[in-house]
Every structure is written in C-alpha cells, then in structure tokens.
Amino acid sequence: MRGAAVTTAVFATGEPPPAAEAEAEEVEENSTGDDELELGLSLGSKKQQQTVSCRVLTARDLQPPALSPDSSVSSSSPAAGATASSKRAKAEEGPTATTSPATVASGHLQSSFGVVGWPPIRTFRMNSLFNQAKENTSEADTKKTTTDESNLPKDKEESKKGRAAGWVKVNMDGDVIGRKVDLNAHCSYKTLALALELMFTKPSIGLCTSYSTKSLKLLDNSAEYQLTYEDRDGDWMLVGDVPWEMFVGSVKRLRIMRTSDANGLGQQHQGIHRTTCATRERG
C-alpha cells in the first residue's frame, strides 16, 4: 500500500501509536474505483455531489402510472413466445410446462447457464428477467384462451410462484461443477429428472469430469444414482415421495447421490444426515 510504503521510509523512529498501523490498513480508503455507481431506485433525495440535479430515471418511471411495479411486463413479443414454444417442443417437456431456457440443455452449446454462478449476474436481476420472460410466454399462451381480466391475477400468481421456488442448485456426486435448475419450468418429477439427466450426462464447457453415457434413471430406486433434495427444515429426502407442488414449495437444493449413500432415505421426517453427511447444527 502506498501509505504503508511512505511510513516505513519516513517514520524511522518513535513510538508507533498502538496497533494503528495494522488498523489503518484495514480501515481503508474508499477508492473511487472500488465500486460502480449504482443506479438503483432510491426513495428520497440523494446527496447531490455532482453539479447536475437530475435524478436517475429507471424504467418504472417511464411507464404509464397505471402499471404497478410488479406487473412490469405490459406486452409480450410474439416472436419470443413462438421461439420459446418451439424450443419447448424440442426439449420434450410436458406441453403445459412453461419454458425456462436454461434447463433445456439437450446437448446445445449454449448450456453455460446451467453452471452455478454463471453468467455473473445478481440473483435479483436474473430472477426478474426470467420472471419477465416467463410472463411473456405465459401471456402469449393464455391470451388465446382467456379474457384479459383473468390474465393479470394469473400472471401475478405465477410470478409469485417464481419467487418462491425459482432456481435451485443441483450437485452431483463426483462432479465438481454445480448446476442450477429452474423449478418453475417443470410441472412434474419426470420433466425435472429428464432435464437433470441432460444436464449431467452431456459434456459441456469441457471442464467437467467424465460421465457415464448410460441413462441415469434418477427416479428409479434401483439405479446407480438417486435424486435427493434438502427441504426447508434441512433434512435430506428422496425426490418423488410428495406431490409436486409440495416438493416445489419446500425444496432448497438438489443432490444427485449415489444409491449406496442414499440408503436410509425415503420417508418423510427421516433425514439421511445421520448416515452420510455431517450433521449440520442450525444456529
């Protein structure tokens, strides 16, 4: 640090103040390059340091006042809806499932979005963009069948559901790279298992360890791997025991475990943490 260099050169003798030097390094300068200027929506008058007095505008300012901030999507682009549905068909998910792009790995090169923490976008932004994309496609669908009035509450409901479950991490034993999957894109265990299988059995990015080429058959109790999840209470459960909606509401993350390690799972209220993982103390 520049400061430190100067002191050692100049201040040769004398009593150093108590631990000041070490502290001084910790309580650092807020370098102007340290963090980006944030253009958040702020409620209140910011301290005006610049000569300009204009507030930062956000998209919400530019929309007509009738719209509430929640229903930020006012129109859906038919093109997005069309491409989304064609991709859905390719992925062979259920016809009622809404599309979440990143779960459709299907050997496509653009599967980089299945990796945890990539692309480097804050969760807040990621969720809001995915929710908007979902609302785009769901509106494209429902516009054909229902009236305009019933659209709004349905969209709100779906976007609320989006925030409830959303993206969960998936790790597979033996694989260093974690993935994530959007549970809102699925409506059943079958589609989820299929998507996960695609994610973990197709080589992508080239950084993963080798995979077995045979099907994982995640929901099959006799297969080599089992799909498990951690629920809100911190217990590890086998996926598939409870109704789908209940699962989505309580899942925190997923793990594809070797069947040998998954013994002892199965029923509700029985966690595996006693047998394989260290007990986590929840403080």
Next chain:
Amino acid sequence: MGFGPGRSQSFFLVLAAARSEKLGGRGSHVQIGYEWQMCFFVCLLISCWFLGERNNLETGRKRIPSCSSSSKAVLGEGTMTYFPEEVVEHIFSFLPAQRDRNTVSLVCKVWYEIERLSRRSVFVGNCYAVRAERVALRFPNVRALTVKGKPHFADFNLVPPDWGGYAGPWIEAAARGCVGLEELRMKRMVVSDESLELLSRSFPRFRALVLISCEGFSTDGLAAIASHCKLLSELDLQENEVEDRGPRWLSCFPDSCTSLVSLNFACIKGEVNAGLNLSYAPTLDASDLTKMISRCVKLQRLWVLDCISDKGLQVVASSCKDLQELRVFPSDFYVAGYSAVTEEGLVAISLGCPKLNSLLYFCHQMTNAALITVAKNCPNFTRFRLCILEPGKPDVMTNQPLDEGFGAIVRECKGLRRLSISGLLTDKVFMYIGKYAKQLEMLSIAFAGDSDKGMMHVMNGCKNLRKLEIRDSPFGDAALLGNVAKYETMRSLWMSSCNVTLKGCQVLASKMPMLNIEVINEWDGCNEMEENHGELPKVEKLYVYRTTAGARDDAPNFVKIL
C-alpha cells in the same frame, strides 16, 4: 540530527495535501481553494519546521524522537505540536481521502488521537478484517459508516447461505460507541429486523440508510426505520432479498416526511443528465428506445439490455458524447448464436464515446481485433468488465484465444483499476496483465489460464492489486504459495473450483498468521476424496483475507478457518 517527528509531520502533511490535490477536483469550487490552501500550508509548514529547528538549536536540546503526550503540545515543546490541536484538526479536515487520514494517524500518538476523534467517515471493506468494537472505540464521532460483508462472488450464488457477514455486531457496536451516526451503508451483509430496529432507536440524527445486495430482513424492519428515524432523508435499497410482509411499512413514514417517497414519473422531455437505467425493461420497443436515447445528449451513465442491439449502440455512440459508463445486460438467456450485441456494438461505442471510462458488457462473441480497436479509442477506462456468455469461447473470427485483445486493453488503459476477463484465455493474458496493469485493484477471472504461471504473473506484477477472485481456473498450490507476502497488501483472494489443495492452504496459514484462510466446503468431503484416486482433496472454495481480528467466531460449520 535524526528524522524526528517535526520533520516527518511536515513531510506527511505536504505529501498528503499533494495527494489530495490530485484526487480533488470533484467540484470546481474545491479545486480553486485547494491551490491557495496548498501554498499556504507549504509556507506554514516550512516556517514551522524552520522555527522548530531554530528552537532546538538555540536551546541545544536534543531532538526527542517521539512527541508522546498532548501536554507537550499545549506547552509547545516539540515542533509541529507548536499548533493547538484545533488547528491540526482543521488541517486534517482538508484530507478527505481516508488513505491520507490513515497515513497522518501513523505519524505520532498526538496526531493519531486528533485524527481519530475528528474522523467523520469510515469505510470498512471487509467486515471480518477488523473488529467492530475496535472501530467504534477508535472513531467515536463517526457520522458515516460503510461496511461490506460477503465476497463479491456471493452475488452469483457462489457463497453458501449462512456463510456470515452479519450486520448485527456493527450496528450494536455503533449503538454503544458512535451515537452521532448519521449514515450507514452496507453491502452484501445479513441484516436482521432486530438490527434495523436497534438502528432506528439508537441514532437520533440518523438520516441515510443504504443497503445493497443484503438479506435477512423484512418490511417490518423497514417499518421500524420509517417510524423512528425522524430525520431520514435517504433510504436506498438496491437488489436486496427483502421478505415482503405487505405495504404497511410505507405508511409508517410520518406525514412530515414528504421528501422521502418521491417516485415521480419524471418527464423525459427535459435533458437527462445523470443516468438512465433501463436494464429491467425488455419490453421497450427498440425504435422507441433509440429515439429516446438519441435525445439524451448529455447522458453520462446508461444501463440497458442487449436487445438494444448493435444498431442501438450505434445510436448511443452518435448521440451520447458525454457517456462515461455503459452497462449492457443479457436479456435472452437461451438462444444460441443469437447475438443482440456483438463486438461491433462495442467498437461503435468506443468510437463515438471518447469519455467512456466504465464498461460492463455481456455478449455472445468477441474478437481480438475489436478489443484492440476499443483499447486504442478509449484509453481512459478505469473499469472494464467483459463477459462473453459462453465460458472459454475463442475469438469468433480467428478461433484464437483473446489474450491479445485483453492485452491491448491493459496496455493502453493505464488507469485501469478494475478488470473482468472472459472467453478463451491462456497464461499469456496474465503475463500482459502482470506486465501492464499497474493500477489494477480488482481482477475477476473465470474459466481462464493454463497453469500456475498465470496466477503468478498477476500476483507478482500487479502492484496495486487489492481483490482477486478466481473461479474454475487451473491454478493450484504453487500459485497460491508463490508470493505469500502479497496477501498482506491485498484485501482478499477468492478461489473456487480451482486446483488448490488443503495442504496448500495449511502451508499458507502457517506462513501467514495475519491472514484468515477460510476453506468452504458445502458438500461433505467424503465422496470427493474417493474420486481423486489418492490425490490430495481439492478445496472447493477458498477465501483468504488479511485481518487484525483473528479467526471469526461466527463461522458456520462448513467453513474451516485455518
């Protein structure tokens, strides 16, 4: 004649003042005053030094190497202590930059005391680098406190929940020791409703709360702030995970607080000078968007989604000549090959906006040629973050790594302080970074490099490096241990999914006791150890930071502190 406190004090003040003059200039009125004040100080100090010298020569007294007590200051013994404390404090007030204030506090005990009691603003870059109580004890009169918690990659879910970064100890310490607190800024910290409640009741002059990327609180906590902070003028909540318990909290603001909730739908007919954030609005029609932007000729900051497309960026380039900061976020995550913005948009911007100094650009493809052109056009970059969405993707024209492109950026942009690299990159790019990026303070690396040499180039070459964060890159123990003294000069190092082993971390811990080495393993090690066929287990996530506080006591059980 030794180099006693008088001379060192004078030297420091001149040095600090000179540095501040460089940093100053935010507003024109400050700058003019500065020049005159600088002259005044220099004369003052020279005469003071001279007087001090004469004083000592006359009395024949040996110069005392320390100026230890304030009584001496009052009596006028010593040299710089010629001035009463109030004057010294006043002189310090012209050193706004914290680095300078830290520097002057090191000169002697008297200055340390004067400085700490008059310090109004404290910035803590890592909440675990120093104990909250210490900060509160040292700076009892602080008015503005900024604290940051989790490492940056926590924004992208790479840090497990419950890792730490609790705001509680900071708010409690401040409540006990710094009752004059007016502003609190926190980033990536866990803030509870109880803490917000305590905050709202402990500081009668509290007026500004800024929470960025925080979590752990609900609208109930905000209600407490609204109800009890009578002087609240700024409430800035950005990208926090807030539990929404209803809109009741909004009505907690007293009626007198009319300036607070100002969600005005501003008319855009006027000039938009400050900034425009359209990054949450994918539905704005492209032509409307470009029409609007073409009118914003004084725009300095622009955040958009990539559906603005290269064409839209060309409009920006031709209209917004004052543009300083541009962020282009990805909007459609899936479509392969569909590039809303490409290297061409970036080149257009670099041609049209010469004042551009801060960039965050998400795209699907890039070329070396484009980066070289951008570097030549915009040598003023201080922040350059390029994220090519597909990890390890090469130059789309030549299929080569992007080493040369980023090399040009660091070579031309001599003031570069922050850099994020992506795409296919070999050790060569790190050689360039180590060689040219001398002002670099923060570097983010993902899926890059070939060997330990890459990281070592950076550790050895980047003299001003403060934060280094690496993921999914083949750097191992040799790189980690290649320059251990360096970590003392840095705030932190993050490495995840690299080749570092536990043994390497242990060696580092034994060599550098002033560092906290946090080994974060979310998953039980047992399975991973089998996979490695007898090799040493690799550390999943590693967080190294310097600290005066020792190992933290709030670490969860998946964090091992060596």
